């Protein structure tokens with residue numbers, strides 16, 4: 212008679228689940244029904260214990276198959292991405308998370324089998340957040356899995372940025388704006404006096420007049436340049452609150468291109484408009500977004516001194532509106548790409564280097580993002596990404612405690 216060995220008492224609180232399970236499996240044929248029941252109950256308890264631990268983690272944990280199918284996700288992920296209760300497992304990553312650039316970033320890494328360590332990513336949906344992510348792979352599991360852990364570091368990052376801004380940037384800006392304002396007045400009077408001067412030299416003999424006229428022209432050009440810098444600076448630092456209104460982005464861009472048509476025509480630039488007609492109306496400050504379009508298009512004009520083509524495209528990707536401006540201009544060298552949004556960075560004689568800084572600020576105020584790709588002598592593409600919102604911004608993710 213085969214002797215049924217009594218199961219050893221379970222001391223599995225600290226034993227890893229897999230080890231515990233392996234032990235049971237190896238003894239399965241020798242375990243009596245009662246002990247098996249006992250094991251199963253204990254296993255269920257342990258699974259519950261581990262799941263609840265994972266669910267309480269401040270980090271979001273998402274386990275995916277290599278096909279980007281969700282195998283497990285904890286509560287934090289549901290909270291971070293506002294995932295409805297009924298869609299939880301077996302969904303593709305793209306169906307679970309609405310921020311498509313984020314989905315593409317993670318999907319690419321999984322496809323290329325590239326681990327991610329402490330990388331920061333700014334998402335716009337379901338609300339603007341700065342996420343710190345890690346991605347690792349476990350090929351001992353069947354199927355092979357990718358483990359994504361995500362922490363919301365928005366608050367930490369914002370605090371650091373805000374502290375930096377309030378301590379340095381804001382005070383510097385205030386001081387500089389004051390000076391710029393003060394420069395405005397003598398500049399006006401200089402302009403007027405130069406005009407008077409050019410009138411009065413009409414009485415001089417022609418030879419002498421020519422010399423003075425050349426000098427006056429240089430002074431006029433220089434004061435005009437200074438005036439432009441001061442005006443642009445004041446525009447950039449002025450903090451007028453945003454005026455959100457529901458608007459049709461396609462119409463706004465069409466209108467802006469029509470407004471710049473004479474300049475585009477003289478510069479021999481052909482414009483191609485490719486607008487997705489299905490883009491819904493959404494909230495934005497049309498005056499400022501128009502400013503964004505003007506600054507980007509003007510830069511494209513400057514980048515194509517011998518003419519060329521500007522392709523303006525608008526497309527929707529989930530809840531994001533992407534506006535691409537692709538030119539066939541001189542391009543931007545790789546080592547200069549990180550500088551173009553800095554104040555006063557310019558490669559143009561007449562430039563004040565504030566155009567893209569203003570663009571950046573306006574887009575950030577809208578909770579959006581700007582991306583740029585460029586190849587010298589081929590062209591540049593700027594992509595403005597705006598969230599499609601029809602209601603006011605949702606409040607930051609609830610970290611609320613229940614208040615009785």
Ligand SMILES: Nc1ncnc2c1ncn2[C@@H]1O[C@H](COP(=O)(O)OP(=O)(O)OP(=O)(O)O)[C@@H](O)[C@H]1O
Pocket residue numbers: 443506510511514538540541542543551552556557558559561562563564565566567568591
């Ligand atoms: N489409 C583009 N193609 C090539 N270079 C560009 C393009 N857009 C911007 N740049 C580069 O970025 C720099 C900064 O642009 P930005 O608009 O901030 O300033 P600017 O055009 O020089 O002056 P302004 O303040 O009058 O706009 C430009 O001087 C140029 O070198």
Ligand SMILES: [Mg+2]
Pocket residue numbers: 506509510562566567
């Ligand atoms: Mg510019």
